[in-house]
Amino acid sequence: MSSDLTALFLTLKLALLTTVVLLIIGPFIAWWLAKSQSKFRPFFEALVALPLVLPPTVLGFYLLLAFSPNYLPGQLWQSIAGSSLAFSFGGLLIGSIIYSLPFVVQPLQAGFVTLGNKELEAADTLGLNRWRKIIHIIVPMTKRSFMLAAVMGFAHTLGEFGVVLMIGGNIPGETQVLAISLFEHVEALEYQQAHNIAAGLLVSSLVMLFVIYSVLQKQDHR
Amino acid sequence: MRPKLWGFITFICFVINPVYAVELRVAVASNFKSTAKIIAAEFEKKSSHKITLISASTGALYSLISHGAPYDIFLSADQKRPTLLVKSGLAHPDSLFTYAIGQLAFWAPNAKNIEANSISNIINLQTGKLVIANPKLAPYGASAWKYIKDSGLTTVIEGKLIKGNNITQALQFIASGNASSGFVSYSELLHGGIRDNFILLPPRSYQPIIQQGIILRRTKHLEAAKDLFDFMKNEGKTLILSAGYALPKIAFSAAKVH
Numbered sequence: 001m002s003s004d005l006t007a008l009f010l011t012l013k014l015a016l017l018t019t020v021v022l023l024i025i026g027p028f029i030a031w032w033l034a035k036s037q038s039k040f041r042p043f044f045e046a047l048v049a050l051p052l053v054l055p056p057t058v059l060g061f062y063l064l065l066a067f068s069p070n071y072l073p074g075q076l077w078q079s080i081a082g083s084s085l086a087f088s089f090g091g092l093l094i095g096s097i098i099y100s101l102p103f104v105v106q107p108l109q110a111g112f113v114t115l116g117n118k119e120l121e122a123a124d125t126l127g128l129n130r131w132r133k134i135i136h137i138i139v140p141m142t143k144r145s146f147m148l149a150a151v152m153g154f155a156h157t158l159g160e161f162g163v164v165l166m167i168g169g170n171i172p173g174e175t176q177v178l179a180i181s182l183f184e185h186v187e188a189l190e191y192q193q194a195h196n197i198a199a200g201l202l203v204s205s206l207v208m209l210f211v212i213y214s215v216l217q218k219q220d221h222r
Numbered sequence: 223m224r225p226k227l228w229g230f231i232t233f234i235c236f237v238i239n240p241v242y243a244v245e246l247r248v249a250v251a252s253n254f255k256s257t258a259k260i261i262a263a264e265f266e267k268k269s270s271h272k273i274t275l276i277s278a279s280t281g282a283l284y285s286l287i288s289h290g291a292p293y294d295i296f297l298s299a300d301q302k303r304p305t306l307l308v309k310s311g312l313a314h315p316d317s318l319f320t321y322a323i324g325q326l327a328f329w330a331p332n333a334k335n336i337e338a339n340s341i342s343n344i345i346n347l348q349t350g351k352l353v354i355a356n357p358k359l360a361p362y363g364a365s366a367w368k369y370i371k372d373s374g375l376t377t378v379i380e381g382k383l384i385k386g387n388n389i390t391q392a393l394q395f396i397a398s399g400n401a402s403s404g405f406v407s408y409s410e411l412l413h414g415g416i417r418d419n420f421i422l423l424p425p426r427s428y429q430p431i432i433q434q435g436i437i438l439r440r441t442k443h444l445e446a447a448k449d450l451f452d453f454m455k456n457e458g459k460t461l462i463l464s465a466g467y468a469l470p471k472i473a474f475s476a477a478k479v480h
Contacts, residue, residue, distance in 0.1 A: 189281075
């Protein structure tokens with residue numbers, strides 16, 4: 001059980017860090033996608049949506065090549081950091097950020113699209129600078145999009161499996177996340193431990209989604 | 223004209239579409255897949271049966287079979303799982319036989335002067351990871367793990383050990399350059415065209431990997447399955463030996479296969 005607890009904390013850490021990083025970079029991407037008139041916008045929209053349609057093994061495969069010291073990106077990283085990204089928590093984090101990107105960007109983009117230009121123009125006439133506009137107008141008005149984005153990013157990373165299977169190497173405390181130890185228990189026919197993890201993931205994911213949808217519904221009624 | 227045309231059509235049908243007697247689904251442990259492919263091709267030439275190979279770690283296949291996966295034959299990489307299948311009534315006990323004995327090798331593609339060095343030294347010097355197959359699921363991994371413990375390497379590998387889902391992923395992690403070294407199947411090294419920078423472990427230094435095959439009870443093609451096993455026990459032996467495996471009572475020598 002202790003190894004499963006280690007996997008639980010590792011998974012929570014991975015999901016939390018992924019969500020934090022995505023909540024920092026996601027809004028900028030989403031804002032550009034929501035407001036840009038550029039003819040390149042559909043291309044970048046497609047790029048962001050790719051993880052939704054591609055099998056995780058595609059990402060896993062390219063990450064494996066990118067991390068390898070046999071190729072340029074891996075060589076560069078090795079010379080800077082001194083260690084390889086493959087089979088490391090850092091590597092998983094990169095994989096998760098890419099893999100969960102659309103789950104954070106898309107709700108935010110939807111929120112920004114519906115955000116009226118009227119309020120922003122009013123803010124401009126009041127002379128608010130960009131950061132004040134973000135803090136006082138944009139974020140409060142799209143609060144529910146931010147909450148949805150955070151929960152979706154977090155919950156999706158909890159369930160990450162395919163990428164980790166290909167680049168993780170199954171190291172307890174470093175890359176052995178819950179979905180991987182569940183897989184291992186099932187294959188080794190250790191059904192009791194498998195049940196513990198599977199039911200745990202099922203219930204916690206359901207609760208998370210239920211809570212966020214309830215909160216959103218309450219806001220709707222206001 | 224007409225009878226001639228029908229004759230022609232019948233002729234074409236027989237020539238273009240040789241009637242496969244049956245299709246055999248063979249669940250094969252990852253390490254043996256490349257060898258099983260060669261055996262299957264030879265067997266198909268002789269018998270007109272068609273063979274489909276399904277490969278994964280022995281543990282994964284065993285789990286699938288115990289849940290009723292529609293396979294005819296199981297080529298395991300151990301003795302334990304086929305015996306368990308017999309006990310649970312899922313396999314034909316009299317079909318059980320040892321088709322190969324696996325050879326474990328230590329591979330470090332970038333290590334210098336590997337013959338003169340000890341495995342413990344090589345691992346000590348490397349900065350990257352050391353990979354084995356998951357001991358819980360893959361017999362090659364279990365054997366490698368026991369070797370590591372028995373030869374006192376546990377402290378040497380600390381912080382360096384990673385696990386592949388099966389022995390083939392272990393090999394791939396090293397081949398792609400992501401891991402520095404690892405314990406892999408000698409046969410897969412040969413198959414990958416790797417001729418140097420590995421150490422073939424002496425057979426008595428580790429727990430032997432006795433790979434047994436068995437016919438599953440749910441098969442509808444018992445005769446064809448028996449034909450395949452007979453082929454493996456006779457003509458197939460040379461193919462298995464030259465793929466880098468030993469056989470019971472035939473002493474293994476690395477020189478023979480080079």
